[in-house]
Amino acid sequence: xxxxxxxxxxxxxxxxxxxxxxxxxxxxxxxxxxxxxxxxxxxxxxxxxxxxxxxxxxxxxxxxxxxxxxxxxxxxxxxxxxxxxxxxxxxxxxxxxxxxxxxxxxxxxxxxxxxxxxxxxxxxxxxxxxxxxxxxxxxxxxxxxxxxxxxxxxxxxxxxxxxxxxxxxxxxxxxxxxxxxxxxxxxxxxxxxxxxxxxxxxxxxxxxxxxxxxxxxxxxxxxxxxxxxxxxxxxxxxxxxxxxxxxxxxxxxxxxxxxxxxxxxxxxxxxxxxxxxxxxxxxxxxxxxxxxxxxxxxxxxxxxxxxxxxxxxxxxxxxxxxxxxxxxxxxxxxxxxxxx
Amino acid sequence: xxxxxxxxxxxxxxxxxxxxxxxxxxxxxxxxxxxxxxxxxxxxxxxxxxxxxxxxxxxxxxxxxxxxxxxxxxxxxxxxxxxxxxxxxxxxxxxxxxxxxxxxxxxxxxxxxxxxxxxxxxxxxxxxxxxxxxxxxxxxxxxxxxxxxxxxxxxxxxxxxxxxxxxxxxxxxxxxxxxxxxxxxxxxxxxxxxxxxxxxxxxxxxxxxxxxxxxxxxxxxxxxxxxxxxxxxxxxxxxxxxxxxxxxxxxxxxxxxxxxxxxxxxxxxxxxxxxxxxxxxxxxxxxxxxxxxxxxxxxxxxxxxxxxxxxxxxxxxxxxxxxxxxxxxxxxxxxxxxxxxxxxxxxxxxxxxxxxxxxxxxxxxxxxxxxxxxxxxxxxxxxxxxxxxxxxxxxxxxxxxxxxxxxxxxxxxxxxxxxxxxxxxxxxxxxxxxxxxxxxxxxxxxxxxxxxxxxxxxxxxxxxxxxxxxxxxxxxxxxxxxxxxxxxxxxxxxxxxxxxxxxxxxxxxxxxxxxxxxxxxxxxxxxxxxxxxxxxxxxxxxxxxxxxxxxxxxxxxxxxxxxxxxxxxxxxxxxxxxxxxxxxxxxxxxxxxxxxxxxxxxxxxxxxxxxxxxxxxxxxx
Ligand code: SF4
Numbered sequence: 027x028x029x030x031x032x033x034x035x036x037x038x039x040x041x042x043x044x045x046x047x048x049x050x051x052x053x054x055x056x057x058x059x060x061x062x063x064x065x066x067x068x069x070x071x072x073x074x075x076x077x078x079x080x081x082x083x084x085x086x087x088x089x090x091x092x093x094x095x096x097x098x099x100x101x102x103x104x105x106x107x108x109x110x111x112x113x114x115x116x117x118x119x120x121x122x123x124x125x126x127x128x129x130x131x132x133x134x135x136x137x138x139x140x141x142x143x144x145x146x147x148x149x150x151x152x153x154x155x156x157x158x159x160x161x162x163x164x165x166x167x168x169x170x171x172x173x174x175x176x177x178x179x180x181x182x183x184x185x186x187x188x189x190x191x192x193x194x195x196x197x198x199x200x201x202x203x204x205x206x207x208x209x210x211x212x213x214x215x216x217x218x219x220x221x222x223x224x225x226x227x228x229x230x231x232x233x234x235x236x237x238x239x240x241x242x243x244x245x246x247x248x249x250x251x252x253x254x255x256x257x258x259x260x261x262x263x264x265x266x267x268x269x270x271x272x273x274x275x276x277x278x279x280x281x282x283x284x285x286x287x288x289x290x291x292x293x294x295x296x297x298x299x300x301x302x303x304x305x306x307x308x309x310x311x312x313x314x315x316x317x318x319x320x321x322x323x324x325x326x327x328x329x330x331x332x333x334x335x336x337x338x339x340x341x342x343x344x345x346x347x348x349x350x351x352x353x354x355x356x357x358x359x360x361x362x363x364x365x366x
Numbered sequence: 367x368x369x370x371x372x373x374x375x376x377x378x379x380x381x382x383x384x385x386x387x388x389x390x391x392x393x394x395x396x397x398x399x400x401x402x403x404x405x406x407x408x409x410x411x412x413x414x415x416x417x418x419x420x421x422x423x424x425x426x427x428x429x430x431x432x433x434x435x436x437x438x439x440x441x442x443x444x445x446x447x448x449x450x451x452x453x454x455x456x457x458x459x460x461x462x463x464x465x466x467x468x469x470x471x472x473x474x475x476x477x478x479x480x481x482x483x484x485x486x487x488x489x490x491x492x493x494x495x496x497x498x499x500x501x502x503x504x505x506x507x508x509x510x511x512x513x514x515x516x517x518x519x520x521x522x523x524x525x526x527x528x529x530x531x532x533x534x535x536x537x538x539x540x541x542x543x544x545x546x547x548x549x550x551x552x553x554x555x556x557x558x559x560x561x562x563x564x565x566x567x568x569x570x571x572x573x574x575x576x577x578x579x580x581x582x583x584x585x586x587x588x589x590x591x592x593x594x595x596x597x598x599x600x601x602x603x604x605x606x607x608x609x610x611x612x613x614x615x616x617x618x619x620x621x622x623x624x625x626x627x628x629x630x631x632x633x634x635x636x637x638x639x640x641x642x643x644x645x646x647x648x649x650x651x652x653x654x655x656x657x658x659x660x661x662x663x664x665x666x667x668x669x670x671x672x673x674x675x676x677x678x679x680x681x682x683x684x685x686x687x688x689x690x691x692x693x694x695x696x697x698x699x700x701x702x703x704x705x706x707x708x709x710x711x712x713x714x715x716x717x718x719x720x721x722x723x724x725x726x727x728x729x730x731x732x733x734x735x736x737x738x739x740x741x742x743x744x745x746x747x748x749x750x751x752x753x754x755x756x757x758x759x760x761x762x763x764x765x766x767x768x769x770x771x772x773x774x775x776x777x778x779x780x781x782x783x784x785x786x787x788x789x790x791x792x793x794x795x796x797x798x799x800x801x802x803x804x805x806x807x808x809x810x811x812x813x814x815x816x817x818x819x820x821x822x823x824x825x826x827x828x829x830x831x832x833x834x835x836x837x838x839x840x841x842x843x844x845x846x847x848x849x850x851x852x853x854x855x856x857x858x859x860x861x862x863x864x865x866x867x868x869x870x871x872x873x874x875x876x877x878x879x880x881x882x883x884x885x886x887x888x889x890x891x892x893x894x895x896x897x898x899x900x901x902x903x904x905x906x907x908x909x910x911x912x913x914x915x916x917x918x919x920x921x922x923x924x925x926x927x928x929x930x931x932x933x934x935x936x937x938x939x940x941x942x943x944x945x946x947x948x949x950x951x952x953x954x955x956x957x958x959x960x961x962x963x964x965x966x967x968x969x970x971x972x973x974x975x976x977x978x979x980x981x982x983x984x985x986x987x
Contacts, residue, residue, distance in 0.1 A: 043834075045846065074829045079673070089834050090847065095826035097676050098836025099669065100699050106634075106666035110673020110681060111826070113657060114632055118677065118826055136669075139662040338657065345652035353625055353654070353792045357618055361552065362608040362789065363407050365601050 038063035041073065041093045049084060054205030054231035058152065059091055061203075061211040062121075066092075068212060069219055076119045079108040081128040084159050085152035085231070088123040102133025105140035105149070109334075112145050116335045119219070120147035125231075126167040127157050130188060134166075141195040143334040144223040148215065151188055151226065152205075154233035155240050162236035169240070189312035192226040193305065193327060199225040200308060200327040204245050205232060210256060210323065217325050223333045243316040253316050257324040262297040265320050272297030273320075282310050284319065302328045376547060376595035381440025383448030384542065386535075387465045388457030390423050390433045393535040398435025399784070400556065401539060404548045405439045406609045406786050409598035412439035413896060414611075414784045415447030415969065420639065420722045427489035432464045441597035445896030447783065449971040453545075455538055457481060457512070459490035466501075474506045476541070478534065480513030508591060510581075512537055519577030520570040529567070533574035540578025547595050550575055603788055610787040612751040612780035613640075616710065617647035619758020620682060621654050622792055627762050629800040630655040630679045634670035636663055636689060639722040640778040641712040644684040664692035668709065672696060675705040676835075678802055678825030680766060684710040686778075687729045688719065694737055697771055701741045701861065703835045704812070704821045706765035706772075709743075713777040715967045724967025725779035727892050728943035733773045734921050734950065740858050742865035744772040745921035748780055749895035752787040757918070759795070766800045768868055769820040775920065777942075779893045779969050806830035812845035819864035821845075866922050875924035879903060880913025883933035886983050889959070890940050891917040891947055894970050898940055901975035910983045917947070928955045938962050938982055940975055 041063040049055045066076065076094035080086035082101035089096025095118075099107045108122045122140075129137045129151045140149070156174070157163040163176040167188065171180040192200045199221040203211040211229070218225035230241045244253035251267040263273040270287045275298055285292045301307060308327035314320065384401070388394040395416055402414050415436040424431030438448030450470040456462040458481040469475070482497055496502055497509055516537040520530045536557070543550055554572045561568035585591050601607075610618075624631040633656065635645040649658040657679075661667035664685055671681025683693060690711045700707040713729045715721035733745045744764050748754045754776060761772045803809070803822030811833040812821045824831045833845065841848035842856050878895075879902050880887070890898040895916050902914040915930065917923070924930075931937055931951065937959040939948040945961040952959070962978045964970055 073832055075827055077677075077826050078834075089836070093832060095832055096834030096836075097673070097703075098834065098838065099672075100695055100837055103665060103669040103696065106661060106669035107673035107676070109659070109666075110632065110634060110670035110675075111677045112673075113659060113670070114630070114674035114677035114679040115825070115827060135662055136666050139666065338659075342652045342655075342657060346655075349653040351653045351655070353618075353622060354789075356621075356651070356654075357789055358606065358608070360608065361403055361407060362606050363409065364604075364606050365409070365788075366604050 036067050038067045041066045043091055043093045045090045047091050048087060050235050052234040054154065055085060055152065057205045057208060058229055058231060059088065061208055062092065062215065065212040065215040069216055071119060075117060077111055078121045078123060079104050079111060080123040081133055083125040083128045085123055085125040086128060102128055103136060105133065105136040108147055109140055109145045112147055112335050113338060116339055122147055122149045124149065124151050126151065126153045126155060126165045126188065130186060130191065131166045138195045141192055141197040141224050141226060144198055144331055146222050146333040146335050148218045148225045149227065151228050152231040153188055153228050154231045154237055156233050156237035158233050158236055187312060188228045189326065193309055193312060197226045198223045198329050198331050201227045201325045202323045203227060203229045204323060205229055214324055221328055221330060223330055244321045253320050255320045255322050257300045257311065257322050257326055259300055259302040259325065262294065262299055264297055274298055282314065302326065305329065376593045378595050380442045381438060381444055382453065382594060382596055383436065383438040383451045384453040384455065385434055385436045385451035385465055386455045387432055387434040387461035389426055390419060390421065390431045391426065392457045394433045394435050397535040397539050398437055400553055401542060402437050402609060402784055404543065404552050405437065407552055408548060410439040410441065410596055411444045411599035411786065412437060413444050413447045415779065416782045418723055427458060427460055427486045429460045429464050429490055432461050434465060439596060441599050445900050446969065446972060449973055455542065457534065459486045459492055462496060463490045463492065469505065472504060472506065475502065476508045476510065478512035479509040480511040515577065515581065516574055519573050523566050523570040525566065525570055530570065533571050536571045536574040537578040540575035541582050544579045544582030545591065545593055547593060550579060606789045607786050608789060609784045610751050611782055611784045612748065612754045612776055613643040613712065614647055615751045615787065616748065616754035616758045616776060617644050619755035620708065620762060621651055621656060622755065622795065623759040623762025624680060625792060626759060626795055626797045627766055627800045629766060631682055632657045632659065632671060632674035632679045633682045633684065634659045634661050634667035635684045636661050636667045638686050638689045640714055640781045641684045641686045641710065644710060664689040665696060668693040668696040671707060672700050672705060675707055680706055680762060682708040686712050686714045687716045687732065690729060690732060697743065698737050698739060698741055699837045700771045701743060702837045704769045706769055708761045708765050708772050708774060710774045710776065712781045713775060715965065721967045723778065725777045725893065725969060726942050726965060726967065727777060728946065729775065730943065730946040730950065733775055740862060742862050744770055744865060744868060745775060746772060747775040747892045747918055747920050749892055749916055749918060751780060751783060751785045754780065763798050764868060767820065768818055768864060769823060770865060775892060777893050804828055810845045811835055812840050812842065819860060819867060869922040869925045872919050872924065874926040875915065875917065875930055878914045878916045880906065882930060884913055885911035885935045886938065886979065887913045887915050887931065887934040888938045888940055888975065888979060889915045889917065889931065891920060894940055894942065897970040897972050898975055900972040901979060904976055905979040910979060912979050912983060923954060931955060931957055936960065936982060938978060940970065942970065
């Protein structure tokens with residue numbers, strides 16, 4: 027058999043469904059959908075071996091729009107459903123789509139455990155810092171003081187940082203991307219797919235209706251160069267329009283700080299080199315926020331360990347090769363007696 | 367105790383009920399279980415009732431720390447763990463205090479005199495020593511210094527006092543084995559095996575068993591203690607038997623179902639009393655392709671199972687009432703997406719945390735109706751340990767054939783109780799191979815089988831059948847999202863019809879004892895089976911026209927049930943809740959039944975049902 031014949035390379039269009047996309051016009055989700063479809067084409071995904079699982083929320087409509095298998099589940103529980111899918115059939119490539127409310131509020135517990143267990147899947151958390159589908163209430167990532175229908179005087183609770191949460195939960199892969207970054211995001215998603223284990227990708231997503239412009243400080247074209255760093259393993263953490271700014275580690279303050287190359291004797295060689303296997307560094311990088319610091323995107327942490335599904339199947343296989351599955355013998359183990 | 371003519375130096379009896387009671391740390395569950403095994407091996411019918419506190423190690427000596435194990439065994443069919451113990455073994459004052467009220471008048475009490483010191487008496491709340499006042503008048507009391515005699519018997523093994531005292535239960539077991547003329551060998555074999563790695567402990571325990579036994583022989587001469595013999599139970603069916611408890615049998619039933627259906631099981635579960643042993647048992651059966659996932663919570667447990675079902679395995683989740691409440695929303699997802707799923711509810715006394723180790727049947731409404739939306743599922747009830755095996759298989763068959771969640775209702779009593787079980791041969795059980803859908807022709811994910819109304823079960827990974835499903839209402843024809851009002855009516859009607867139709871694929875309701883039609887019927891479901899059976903049997907012996915109907919298929923109800931129930935002048939519905947089955951039958955059939963209920967956390971006594979039968983039969987005539 028010649029397996030080479032007729033293998034037509036799929037394009038992103040092959041991953042579009044016949045369903046009408048129902049997000050608000052201008053929503054960041056459209057761009058993410060495009061990036062994901064491009065990524066699937068780039069990695070040569072087989073549609074039938076790919077499953078998208080989601081919870082509830084604007085982002086969670088995602089599976090209906092990708093021409094693969096899909097499961098739109100219930101609020102917050104997608105990580106658990108996706109874990110079941112992956113355990114039952116580890117050959118499936120599982121993608122999880124969730125949001126800041128779905129993944130970090132109602133489903134925070136499941137997010138914690140899917141990361142801790144390191145179940146092999148790509149987790150895309152669309153962070154728009156608001157509840158969209160329920161019409162604009164503040165979310166666990168909303169900035170303090172957010173005025174929303176449920177917080178008319180401004181929200182008073184402190185938000186969490188999704189990537190800090192992921193690192194704290196023991197994620198072995200943590201990355202960030204921006205909805206409209208059609209070049210950078212597919213590269214990050216490809217890395218997420220290559221990583222065997224739970225890959226957590228926070229995607230800054232603009233909700234044009236309820237929280238428009240919340241990430242403008244670092245996502246706008248004119249400010250991006252000075253307010254973002256794209257982390258690449260082994261490369262220096264340099265940013266700025268003139269590529270003259272960089273991050274260094276200040277030993278005395280035990281903190282990262284911004285320096286300018288050429289000023290105060292700072293040379294390019296002084297700038298920190300990104301090491302994606304260094305968890306301490308990852309912790310520091312994800313804590314940098316605009317406007318005081320550039321926001322770090324790209325793969326921030328990647329340090330693989332055996333996945334949960336592999337470990338589970340290894341035990342299953344060990345048990346199967348050690349013992350014969352003889353049901354009649356099983357129930358006759360221990361003490362039995364005969365009545366004649 | 368039904369005494370008959372004494373044979374040799376044994377008094378012969380039909381059946382005996384013994385209650386072993388002690389502190390949580392006294393090993394009473396172990397003692398009871400081992401005595402049960404020996405009893406079963408010698409061919410008695412038996413039924414056990416482990417009755418233990420929720421606390422793992424409650425403060426020593428307190429009444430709420432008392433752990434008891436009751437066993438009823440006989441040469442006759444016993445069916446229940448016994449109304450009133452004939453023999454009480456009390457290892458401390460608290461155990462005596464808790465169990466004395468239930469003891470049969472004139473019954474035998476064997477107690478450890480050595481434990482009746484001031485400290486323990488105070489802890490048990492005794493103002494005066496019951497061994498010295500008239501508390502025990504009217505009972506046959508054997509005051510033995512078991513503590514001292516145990517220490518004496520294991521002295522040569524040089525164990526510390528604390529370790530040495532651990533053998534007290536084995537000394538007691540030795541004495542009880544002697545009393546009932548039972549063989550010690552299975553116990554000593556088991557001890558040798560259990561303590562293979564610590565031979566001194568094995569030897570000490572065996573010495574204690576032997577010493578207890580020898581003590582019996584010594585005092586026999588003085589005639590202080592009598593011996594009793596219980597003959598073999600003449601079982602009708604020849605074959606190989608073992609004892610089995612409900613959770614074990616249910617776990618095996620599910621595995622058998624997966625073998626017969628040729629489908630891999632995936633259990634998602636979260637530890638909860640009294641369901642955890644299902645998780646324990648299934649996690650040890652990986653060679654059968656059974657995968658277990660101890661999830662972070664009840665919700666993740668069921669969601670993991672649903673994910674596995676979506677991927678083509680059979681998802682199972684197990685819990686008890688409070689956990690089932692947490693799973694409710696996810697059950698709705700499985701209903702809406704029409705995926706096979708088994709939900710096991712080993713019921714306990716509620717509401718809320720309730721009495722975790724005590725039994726009740728109060729999740730019936732939760733199982734049948736307890737969800738948002740019109741959301742029918744199949745509900746099957748188990749009625750005793752061996753029935754758990756059959757129900758496990760049936761649950762797999764129905765879930766996979768009809769693409770529906772199936773709730774299995776068991777309870778703490780069935781889950782923990784042991785009974786003899788005639789071992790089946792899996793090769794002789796009917797197979798029902800599950801087929802996943804692979805045909806791409808004219809496919810849509812909600813295109814139903816015209817007969818079963820089940821939608822096709824497609825494994826992701828199958829080419830040409832890509833589809834998306836979810837909890838949003840689906841279009842009847844295409845399976846796409848649909849908000850159309852008429853479509854929702856049609857889909858809701860169809861989901862209900864699919865479940866209702868399953869009654870045609872289940873056996874008709876039979877009469878388990880008595881006749882179809884007559885003056886009076888007692889209707890039960892679940893673990894009340896044994897008690898109702900015995901009560902009806904005794905009432906019929908008194909010439910009362912009464913029959914026993916035990917419902918196993920709770921939803922959909924058996925198709926002939928209405929006709930059958932209406933063939934009696936009067937119906938009693940006996941259950942361990944505030945009348946849930948009674949209300950369900952009333953709602954479905956406008957049946958005007960008498961509701962006999964009990965919610966003490968303890969199973970029905972035969973006499974409680976018998977009294978009700980006598981009373982209602984009087985009214986009926
Ligand atoms: S509400 Fe916001 S997040 Fe939701 S679809 Fe509209 S723009 Fe997008």
